[in-house]
Amino acid sequence: SGRVYSPVYKISLLLGSLLFMISPVILLNNNINNTIYNNSVSGMYGTNQVGLYNYIFYDFVDWMEGDIPPVTPKQEDELITYLREKEKDTYVNELSGETVNIINDYTGIASDKNLLMIQLEAFNEFLINLEIDGVEITPNLNRIYEKAVSFDNFYSSTGIGNTSDAEFSAMTGLYANGNDLTIFNFANDNYQTLAKDFRNNGYSSLSFHGNTGGFYRRGIEHINTLGFEKHYDLEYFQSENPDAPLIHGYLDDKYFLPEVAKILSQEEKFFGLAITVTSHSPYVPTSPIKHHEFSSLTSLANNYIDFVMDVDDAIGLFIDAMEETGILDDTVILFYGDHTSSLFIQDLESIHNRNYTEVEYRTAMQNVPLIIYNESIFAPTNIQKVGGTVDIYRTMANLFGLDSQYHFANDLFGDEPGFSYNPRNLDLIFDDAVIFYPSGEVYSQTNVDSKKYIEYFEKYKYLNDLLLKSEHFK
Secondary structure, eight states: OOOOOOHHHHHHHHHHHHHHHHHHHHHHHHHHTTSGGGSOOOHHHHHHHHOHHHHHHHHHHHHHHOSOOOOOHHHHHHHHHHHHHHTSSEEEOTTTOOEEESOOTTTTTTTTSEEEEEEETTOOGGGTTOEETTEESOHHHHHHHTTSEEESSEEOOOOTTHHHHHHHHHHHSOOOOSSSOHHHHTOOSOOOOHHHHHHHTTOEEEEEESSOTTGGGHHHHHHHTSOOSEEEOHHHHHHHOTTOOEETTEEOHHHHHHHHHHHHTTOSSEEEEEEOOTTOSOOOOOTTSOOOOOSSOOHHHHHHHHHHHHHHHHHHHHHHHHHHHTOSTTEEEEEEEOSOOOOOHHHHHHHHTSOOOHHHHHHHHHBOOEEEEOTTTOOOEEEOOOEETTHHHHHHHHHTTOOOOOOOSOOTTSSSOOEEEOTTTOEEEESSOEEETTTTEEEOSSOOOHHHHHHHHHHHHHHHHHHHHOOTTO
């Protein structure tokens, strides 16, 4: 016969099991208190603190709770204090200790122009002026780069949301928290955005993408969260031209970008965001993409370069269309990469025919182009200051003289020190140093106060992630 257990024993066993199950939740909540993880726990941090299986249980409980915990009154006061200081015409930068003037030589100089921002899918900065086997990889973009303001130390601000995080950051000036799909988890109509600011100044505000409007809910969230008047998606382009070519199910950028130019030519004043897609992974050979046989490249690198060259052809067709429709001279065009190409280190080494250290590889993968082009406004200028996707908002607001009251990110034309971080792995990039935050490793040619840099980042991320949760801008 089986053993009979007393009720007291059964209750004790049940209580012990419950305690065992909830202990990781209590432990992790205690550990993250007053840290940057208070608003956003990463899987890597969580597993390091309480182990893989305990973190999985913690994450399950967090998911079951559903709603994001509200911002407390104390946290709201912290936000208001910080942002009110940033809304002043001058304020002290906490990293440099120097006074920053929000007015500079670029303030308002494009106020009579249109703006079109072109987000380049999976475009790394190393593609600019790249030659392989004597072949120029991006000749059309190179010609623009040579006549534009360019930023060689510009980095992606995306977390796991990748392309959608880039759109969100560019429009709002806020980082993704790194762990959530921002456009889903933090969708709200309270954000101050570039699209809303331009609309308030009498511009049409339109976004474009060659995928379905349901992908990342762009058909909804580009209107509700980001503030555009209208979103043009694959359905629209195919209704206009049922024979429009597709690559892996997406609209070919060689058709997409010229069509964007034609649509915008019908607007009196416009702000537009066009999101390219041809260079989206997987980099699997397909008949519309011309294949090249480069002698030194890995298979993945070779295929990636094939797709990139096709996008560059689309950029050439786009510039021709802008000239033909007569809107090129009246438009500032901003090109920026959304996120890494996700090549492996051996792929990058095959492209450049040299070895990469870990820090070189990680920064190269995060490094994406930023090019601001209008020949009547800008002389060719290369700026080495560090920046990130989040800085696009404030830089454009200043350039166009928009009434933007919040200055959370950095104006890349201003005199603040540069700074960017990767929300996914917390690599910190400054003008003179790279710091891997989780390990504390510091890479710099000079002696830097790494403790001060880390404290600056911790405060920035803490407030950034609070802003995502708050309704401060309502």
